[in-house]
Amino acid sequence: MTVTTAGAGKGAGPEQTFRFLYYSELLKRPVCAGKIKDRIGRLDDLVVSLGEPYPEAVGILIEHGWGKPTELVPWKHVLRIEDDAIFVRAAEGGGRFPPFVDQPGWMLVGRHLMGRTVLDTDGRRIEAVNDVHLLESGGRLAVVHVDTSFNGFLRRWHLARFKLIKDSFISWKYVQPLSVEDAAATDKVSLSVTRRQLAELPPEDLADALEELSGPEQVALFSALDSETAAETLSEAEPRAQRQLIAGMRKERAKTVLSEMSVPQLADLFSILPLDQQTALMGLLTEEQGRRVRAILAEREATAGALMSSDFVTVSRTARVGEVLAQLRRSGRERSTISYLYVVNGDEKVLLGVVDLRELVLAPDDAEIGALMTSPVASAEESLPREEVEELFDKYRFRMLPVVDARDRLKGVILYNDIMKAA
Secondary structure (H helix, E strand, O other), rough: EEEEEEEOOOOOOEEEEEEEEEHHOOOEEEEEEOOOEEEEEEEEEEEEOOOOOOOOOOOOEOOOOOOOOOEEEHHHHEEEEEOEEEEEEEOOOOOOOOOOOOOEEEEEHHOOOOOEEEOOOOOEEEEOOOOEEEEOOOOEHHHHHHHHHHHHHHHOOOOOHOOHHHHHEEEEEEEEEOOOEEEEEEEEOOOOOOHHHHHHHOHHHHHHHHHHOHHHHHHHHHHHOOOHHHHHHHHHOOOOHHHHHHHOOOOOHHHHHHHHHHHHHHHHHOOOOOOOHHHHHHOOOOHHHHHHHHHHHHHOOOOOOHHHHHOOEEOOOOEEEHHHHHHHHOOOOOOOOOEEEEEEHHHHHHEEEEEEEHHHHHHHOOOOOHHOOOOOOOOEEEOOOOHHHHHHHHOOOOOOEEOOOOEEEEEEEEHHHHHHHHO
């Protein structure tokens, strides 16, 4: 599609023409030096330079067939792109163009983009790049979108006339290599959403994405995550991916990520690592974390007290719903810590009842917490073996289980995901 825009009124600029092209339609198109009869080869790939806001073409790679080496035609030699051929200015002296030599920051559209995986933030699933959408304007050619629809697949096989659905474009500003260095160093480009958007994907989706990537690509994606997201993603990943990610982390990064994980998550992670890695990582934990992790690893019949977390919310039975909700909104707490609110009596924190957050949101602001709470509360004593903790979760289907001492004082909570994922 070609579009022409013109200025209006006095002082308006000249007409500007631009058009959109598909890489799949350019692939294998004849390349001619000056005239249609002077064919020198076919387009084998498009070479672009990674940059902001879009990668721009720096040359075209042409093949001759019959075992002859490819040539790189610099973009300044490309005269025009027509439906039946690409016309270029002949090489100086009428000889051959130089062979392709990779440069830092360069990328081959066919080799590095086509067929690669991309995280689609809308569908939150892994998509494949079936085609690349290009913009030609002012003598320049840039990558502006990737097409993940089946139409792109049809174009690659010269079946564009059977267009079945709407094209599914993702703008290049949302789909780009994690860094130019990654692309240059590995000769591969791992496509993903921008670093800001990575933080918005659920850890389980990121873990699924890691399963689809190679080792270097896994490390590149994982390195773009903040420590908290990285910790959750690491705990959701499969053992093989966990071992690869741990092996690829620097000491400082590993220490930060491990500090964001709960003790049960750490124990599950350490249980799948080789002994030498366990020993090295154990030195990055606090003394208390290390003691509790070693206790769980030494005896899988760990007690509820060893598995519990101290991150939970308590309220007084006389508190009003409105004021509790206001405090929660100001607290900035993680969602996983406020599935339930535990009603306690005084400083000793004797457990009196529990309120589901969903009930709290639907209750009148002036209602007392005591009127909403469920009592008595199903709980686990500190000495309860892990196996029996799992049975309680299986029986009640709670998202969180309180842990109490012999006098019913609330000591901590166990998250369902922490205990049942390993089970």
